[in-house]
Amino acid sequence: MPSFLSGGIMSETENAVSVRNLNFSYGATEVLRNISFDIKKREFLAVIGPNGGGKSTLLKLLLGILKPDSGEINILGHKPGTVKKIGYVPQNVTSGGGFPVTVEDVALMGRMLTRGGFTKQSDRDYVRMVLEQLQITDIAKKRMDDLSGGQRQRVLMARALAGEPELIFLDEPASNVDMEGQTRIYDILAKLNEKITVVVVSHDLTIIPKFATSVACVSTTLHKHDEAEVTPDMMHMSYGADAHCPVELVAHGHPHRVLKEHK
Numbered sequence: 413m414p415s416f417l418s419g420g421i422m423s424e425t426e427n428a429v430s431v432r433n434l435n436f437s438y439g440a441t442e443v444l445r446n447i448s449f450d451i452k453k454r455e456f457l458a459v460i461g462p463n464g465g466g467k468s469t470l471l472k473l474l475l476g477i478l479k480p481d482s483g484e485i486n487i488l489g490h491k492p493g494t495v496k497k498i499g500y501v502p503q504n505v506t507s508g509g510g511f512p513v514t515v516e517d518v519a520l521m522g523r524m525l526t527r528g529g530f531t532k533q534s535d536r537d538y539v540r541m542v543l544e545q546l547q548i549t550d551i552a553k554k555r556m557d558d559l560s561g562g563q564r565q566r567v568l569m570a571r572a573l574a575g576e577p578e579l580i581f582l583d584e585p586a587s588n589v590d591m592e593g594q595t596r597i598y599d600i601l602a603k604l605n606e607k608i609t610v611v612v613v614s615h616d617l618t619i620i621p622k623f624a625t626s627v628a629c630v631s632t633t634l635h636k637h638d639e640a641e642v643t644p645d646m647m648h649m650s651y652g653a654d655a656h657c658p659v660e661l662v663a664h665g666h667p668h669r670v671l672k673e674h675k
């Protein structure tokens with residue numbers, strides 16, 4: 413059976429993402445200061461950091477939704493917003509948007525956004541296969557307004573994957589999803605990561621040892637480690653000077669595993 417997990421032809425640039433001296437403020441609120449980092453192709457980067465640290469803002473800059481105050485961003489060899497083969501799953505999908513569109517239509521729109529032209533039967537077949545792999549075929553004809561938050565999140569993931577991206581950004585993709593759904597999402601991302609670059613913002617540090625190949629901590633500045641480990645510096649940046657293990661580390665049954673050093 414064909415699978416969207418087997419697609420993804422990489423373009424020729426060495427890095428999927430390169431950022432140099434990036435600065436961004438919302439008015440007088442400085443959000444990101446002098447950030448430089450690279451994401452290599454086929455990395456699985458986990459982006460962590462405190463609430464309000466600038467993680468979502470960074471993703472929006474990489475996607476070209478926001479413009480930097482200064483600095484350079486290169487995505488698959490191009491300027492942000494000009495590359496089609498990028499998937500994005502946004503955070504907090506709290507409403508269906510009030511549009512009378514079905515799940516199938518949303519996923520198909522994702523495919524047509526990156527591929528252009530008219531919808532062919534092959535596009536419909538591909539979308540059906542993506543829905544199957546995400547186990548949402550049963551809701552294909554439902555309207556977005558009639559879905560739970562977790563279902564909507566999976567539909568937006570389907571929309572991103574339907575475009576056969578080379579690089580996918582996900583902002584807390586499992587936040588509205590139960591444990592079984594979370595495992596399914598991360599298993600799919602791990603499989604996708606055999607072919608494409610994955611960047612996931614997550615508060616759940618337990619994904620790091622299981623899935624990530626690198627970790628970046630964003631708290632106005634950015635510290636990146638090209639290994640799947642959270643250092644004491646990152647803990648300090650994310651959770652403050654008196655940081656103890658976050659609840660998720662214990663609750664998911666992997667206490668302390670991601671910590672290089674724990675005091």
Ligand SMILES: Nc1ncnc2c1ncn2[C@@H]1O[C@H](COP(=O)(O)OP(=O)(O)OP(=O)(O)O)[C@@H](O)[C@H]1O
Nearest residue numbers: 438441443461462463464465466467468469470503
């Ligand atoms: N549209 C906006 N206008 C003004 N300020 C904003 C806007 N969006 C975000 N901010 C502010 O920018 C800062 C960074 O927000 P951002 O959402 O990027 O952080 P985050 O790390 O993704 O947070 P969280 O983990 O809570 O999702 C915060 O202080 C936030 O209040």
